[in-house]
Amino acid sequence: MPVYKTINFNTATQILVWKITESFEQLFNEVQLNEKSKLRLNGMKSVLHQRAFLSVRKLLQEIGYTDYDLFYDEFGKPHLNDGNHISITHSHEFSALIISNQKVGIDIEMQREKIKNIADKFIDYEFNYLNKEDTQDYLSKLTVIWGVKESIFKIRNEPGISFKKNIKVNSFQLANKQALAWLKMDMIKEPFSVFFEEIENFTLVYAFEK
Numbered sequence: 747m748p749v750y751k752t753i754n755f756n757t758a759t760q761i762l763v764w765k766i767t768e769s770f771e772q773l774f775n776e777v778q779l780n781e782k783s784k785l786r787l788n789g790m791k792s793v794l795h796q797r798a799f800l801s802v803r804k805l806l807q808e809i810g811y812t813d814y815d816l817f818y819d820e821f822g823k824p825h826l827n828d829g830n831h832i833s834i835t836h837s838h839e840f841s842a843l844i845i846s847n848q849k850v851g852i853d854i855e856m857q858r859e860k861i862k863n864i865a866d867k868f869i870d871y872e873f874n875y876l877n878k879e880d881t882q883d884y885l886s887k888l889t890v891i892w893g894v895k896e897s898i899f900k901i902r903n904e905p906g907i908s909f910k911k912n913i914k915v916n917s918f919q920l921a922n923k924q925a926l927a928w929l930k931m932d933m934i935k936e937p938f939s940v941f942f943e944e945i946e947n948f949t950l951v952y953a954f955e956k
C-alpha cells in the first residue's frame with residue numbers, strides 16, 4: 747500500500763510508516779538500488795526481510811531521497827549524505843523511518859506476550875513502577891520500554907551499552923504517548939525525549955537527544 751502513516755513531528759522531523767502488502771517483485775520494480783544494497787538484498791535469507799528492506803527504499807523515495815543518498819557505517823547504522831539524521835526499523839509487515847536535523851532513533855515492535863518472559867533481561871529500574879498485575883498495561887509498557895531502549899541504542903550506537911543497566915525510562919502513562927529516558931554510563935548522564943504510539947498490534951517508538 748502507499749505510505750501507511752506520516753507524522754510531521756516538526757518542520758525538520760518526519761516519521762513515515764509503510765505497511766508491507768506488496769510482493770517482492772512489485773517493490774523491487776519500484777525502487778532504485780545502489781550496488782551495495784543489491785548485494786545485501788541478494789544475501790538475505792527471508793523474503794519478508796527483503797520486502798522490508800525494499801519498503802524502506804519506497805519510504806525514502808516518498809520524501810525525495812533514494813538509496814544512493816543512504817550509506818551505512820561499520821556498525822550498521824544508516825546515514826544520509828546531506829547531513830540529516832535517519833533511523834530505520836522493520837518488523838513483520840511494518841517498516842518505518844525517521845528523518846530529522848536532530849539525532850534520532852526509531853523502533854517498531856510487535857506486542858507479544860513473550861516479552862514478559864525476557865523482561866528481567868532489559869528491565870531493572872523500571873520494575874519500581876511497572877505493575878505486573880495489570881496485565882495489558884504491563885505488556886504495553888514493556889513493549890514501549892523495549893522500543894525506547896532500542897531507539898536510544900540506535901542513536902548512540904556505542905558498544906557496551908546495557909539495556910538493563912545503562913538505559914532508564916522514567917515512569918510514564920500510556921495515554922500521554924511520551925516519556926523521558928536516560929542513558930547513564932561512566933560519567934555520562936544524558937536525557938532523551940521519547941514518543942510512542944500504537945499501530946495495529948505494534949508499538950512505534952522514536953527518541954531524540956534532548
Ligand SMILES: CC(C)(COP(=O)(O)OP(=O)(O)OC[C@H]1O[C@@H](n2cnc3c(N)ncnc32)[C@H](O)[C@@H]1OP(=O)(O)O)[C@@H](O)C(=O)NCCC(=O)NCCS
Pocket residue numbers: 799821822823824833834835836837852853854867868896899900901903907908909910
Ligand atoms: C542493531 C539493532 C539496534 C537493530 O534493532 P532490531 O530491533 O533488531 O531491528 P530493527 O528493524 O528495529 O532495526 C534494524 C535497523 O537498525 C539499523 N541499525 C543497525 N545497526 C545499527 C546501529 N549500530 N546503530 C543504529 N542503527 C542501526 C539499520 O538501519 C537496520 O535496518 P537496515 O539494515 O535494514 O537498514 C539491534 O539488533 C541491537 O543490536 N540492539 C542492541 C543490542 C542489545 O543490547 N540488545 C538487547 C539486550 S537485552
